Amino acid sequence: MHPELEAFAASIADCTGCGLCEGRKQVVFGTGNPHAKIMLVGEGPGANEDKQGEPFVGQAGMLLDKMLIAAGFSRKSNVYIANVVKCRPPQNRDPAAEEISACLDHLREQFRIIRPQIVVCLGRIAAQTLINPNFRVTREHGQFTQKNGVWFMGTYHPAALLRYPANKVDSFADLLQLRDLVEELGLCELDYGG
Ligand code: URA
Numbered sequence: 001m002h003p004e005l006e007a008f009a010a011s012i013a014d015c016t017g018c019g020l021c022e023g024r025k026q027v028v029f030g031t032g033n034p035h036a037k038i039m040l041v042g043e044g045p046g047a048n049e050d051k052q053g054e055p056f057v058g059q060a061g062m063l064l065d066k067m068l069i070a071a072g073f074s075r076k077s078n079v080y081i082a083n084v085v086k087c088r089p090p091q092n093r094d095p096a097a098e099e100i101s102a103c104l105d106h107l108r109e110q111f112r113i114i115r116p117q118i119v120v121c122l123g124r125i126a127a128q129t130l131i132n133p134n135f136r137v138t139r140e141h142g143q144f145t146q147k148n149g150v151w152f153m154g155t156y157h158p159a160a161l162l163r164y165p166a167n168k169v170d171s172f173a174d175l176l177q178l179r180d181l182v183e184e185l186g187l188c189e190l191d192y193g194g
Contacts, residue, residue, distance in 0.1 A: 002034035005113050012086070018102035020087035020095070025050045030082035030110060032075040037187040038178070039116035040064075041107065043125040043157065044085035044095050055081045060158040064122070067158070067168070071175035072182075072190030082110055084129050100129055111150075117187055119150060120178060123157025142174040144181060151181065 009029040015021060028045040031054045048058035056064050065074070073079050085095040085103045095103075111119075121127040127135040131145065131152050137160075144153045155174040156167050182188060 002113070005034045005110070008109055008113060012106055015086070015106075018085075018087075018099045020044075020085060020089060020099055023090045024087040026053045027086045028053055028055055028083065028088070029086060030080060031055055032080035033078060034080060034114055036078050036080040036114065037117045038073065038079045038120065038182065039111070039114060039118070040079055040081045040120045040122055041126045041130065042081070042083045042122045044083045045088040046092050046159075047088065050088040055083055056158070060162055063161060064158040067172055067175055069191070069193040071172065071179050072192055073175070073178075074191045074193060077191040078188040080110075080114055080116070082107060084126050094125060100125070104129070117150060117185065118144075118178065118181065119152050121152065121154040123154075123160060126157075127154030141170060142177050144177070153178065 012029070013027050015027055028049045042055060045055065046058055049055055055061070068074055068079065075081055084107060085099055086106055089095050089099070119130060121130050124135065124137050127137060127140075131154055135154055137154060137156055141155045142153065144151050146152070153174065156171040161168050161171055179190065182190070
């Protein structure tokens with residue numbers, strides 16, 4: 001479907017760039033439309049993702065998919081989803097700074113190939129890595145900032161929404177802001193799953 005992206009995925013399938021390779025079942029590269037103008041970036045694979053080889057396939061992923069479709073987005077049609085680190089951190093701990101920096105070139109290469117116009121950071125780790133090292137989700141979620149011609153926005157991580165559902169309202173409002181920007185820029189068709 002996208003030869004360059006597929007070739008890149010194959011080239012890092014046996015990556016040993018950091019210690020996370022020791023505990024992983026597989027590298028979780030990314031999923032969705034490789035021609036999408038919108039990329040969502042999470043933190044790193046959990047147990048389900050490690051097993052299935054696809055980002056956000058557990059409970060948090062189901063919530064993410066539901067919220068996305070209600071706002072007009074889906075991994076089948078108009079977004080691409082990846083993570084800051086591509087291998088599962090043991091016990092689902094936060095990825096360490098050296099693991100993030102070892103993996104960051106992989107994400108940069110995905111950006112270079114896919115060329116998203118908007119990047120949505122799901123949770124603190126992605127937002128602090130890609131937007132601002134001091135990013136506070138509670139304070140700065142939903143704010144769009146432009147870097148090198150690409151719009152970035154941080155919002156709640158769906159796993160955090162499972163733990164604290166009251167924040168779903170704000171998180172969904174962020175997705176509606178995303179939809180507004182997509183419509184303003186005329187980036188893609190919306191998909192409500194009909
Ligand atoms: N959490 C993430 O940050 N990414 C996934 O792929 C799954 C859960």
